[in-house]
Amino acid sequence: MNQEPHNKPPLYPVLYIKPVNTWRNSGEPIMLPAGIQEVEVGATLGIVIGKTAVQVKEATAFSYIQGYLIANDVTIPHEKILRPPIKQKCRDSFCPMSDMVFATEINNPNDFHISIYINDELRLQNSTKNLVRPIARLLADITKFMTLNEGDVVLVGTPENLPLTRAGDKVSIEISCEGKSIGHLVNFVQQELVS
Numbered sequence: 384m385n386q387e388p389h390n391k392p393p394l395y396p397v398l399y400i401k402p403v404n405t406w407r408n409s410g411e412p413i414m415l416p417a418g419i420q421e422v423e424v425g426a427t428l429g430i431v432i433g434k435t436a437v438q439v440k441e442a443t444a445f446s447y448i449q450g451y452l453i454a455n456d457v458t459i460p461h462e463k464i465l466r467p468p469i470k471q472k473c474r475d476s477f478c479p480m481s482d483m484v485f486a487t488e489i490n491n492p493n494d495f496h497i498s499i500y501i502n503d504e505l506r507l508q509n510s511t512k513n514l515v516r517p518i519a520r521l522l523a524d525i526t527k528f529m530t531l532n533e534g535d536v537v538l539v540g541t542p543e544n545l546p547l548t549r550a551g552d553k554v555s556i557e558i559s560c561e562g563k564s565i566g567h568l569v570n571f572v573q574q575e576l577v578s
Contacts, residue, residue, distance in 0.1 A: 398525070399467040401456065401538070405478035412573040413457055413554065414476045421549045422477075422572070425456030425541040426499045426556040428511055430518060431483050436531040444519035445492060447531070450483040453558045453568040454538050460547070480536070484565040491561055493517055500555040501548055509542035516540075550574040 407413070415422060433449030457477040461468055486492070499507040511517075516524065518539060525531065548554050549572060556568040 397467075399469065399472055401478040402473055404475050405457075405473055407476050407479040407570065409479065409481050409568045409570065411479065411570060412476065413455070413479065413548075413570045414474070414575045415550050415572055416459070416474055417575050417577045419459055421460070421547040423458045423460055423545040424499050424501070424506075424548050424554055424556070425454075425458055425545055426497050426507070426509075426558075427454050427456050427538045427541045428452075428495050428497070428558060429454040429480060430522070430537045430539060432531045432533055432535040432537065433486075434533055436522065436526045439523050439526040441519040441523045444522040445486070447522060448486045448492070448518075449533070450485045451489060451492070451495070451558075451565055452483045452536070453481040453556050453566055454536070455479045455554065455556055455568060455570065456538055456541055458545075479568055479570045481566045481568040488563075489560050489565070495558050495560050495565070497542065498557045499546055500553075500557070501546055502553050503555070506546040507542060507544070511539060513542070514540055548572050 429452040430448055431450045431452060432447055434447055436447040439447055459471040461471045493511060495511040497509050498505060521539060552572045554570050558565050
């Protein structure tokens with residue numbers, strides 16, 4: 384973000400979509416497209432919207448959140464470009480998500496700890512304390528120009544230096560808040576068969 388051509392973090396969120404073809408549950412496979420050898424494990428927190436959100440203020444943003452879940456924003460490694468990487472992010476099975484934990488069960492929603500394991504080996508740890516935009520500001524910025532509806536899921540962003548995974552790997556993501564787990568997301572990577 385601090386290098387050419389940007390030189391600073393973006394003024395507004397850089398958004399892209401994870402359409403329904405990408406959604407999978409814990410336990411379902413992540414399909415590695417033909418010709419692709421590895422993908423990034425984009426462990427992230429998902430915010431589940433609980434009511435229509437338009438022009439939300441930071442001070443009241445958390446009142447629009449129904450709950451939280453674990454998501455894997457799977458991405459084919461690519462050169463950073465100025466347009467959204469749709470081909471690299473929107474493949475079938477590229478957004479596994481866990482079950483939701485209700486927001487009322489979370490005391491400090493600004494401090495979620497994220498851990499990525501590949502084949503049961505810890506490969507990355509990070510925290511939502513390191514987000515470019517804290518959760519409340521992210522919702523406020525998005526809803527300035529876009530309505531979020533009940534049931535929508537907003538992924539807050541992924542840490543840097545994401546680990547790579549290959550066919551045959553087990554990918555596990557854990558997220559906790561103040562020592563309390565919000566669940567586990569486990570998926571195995573399979574190579575797509577070419578007919």
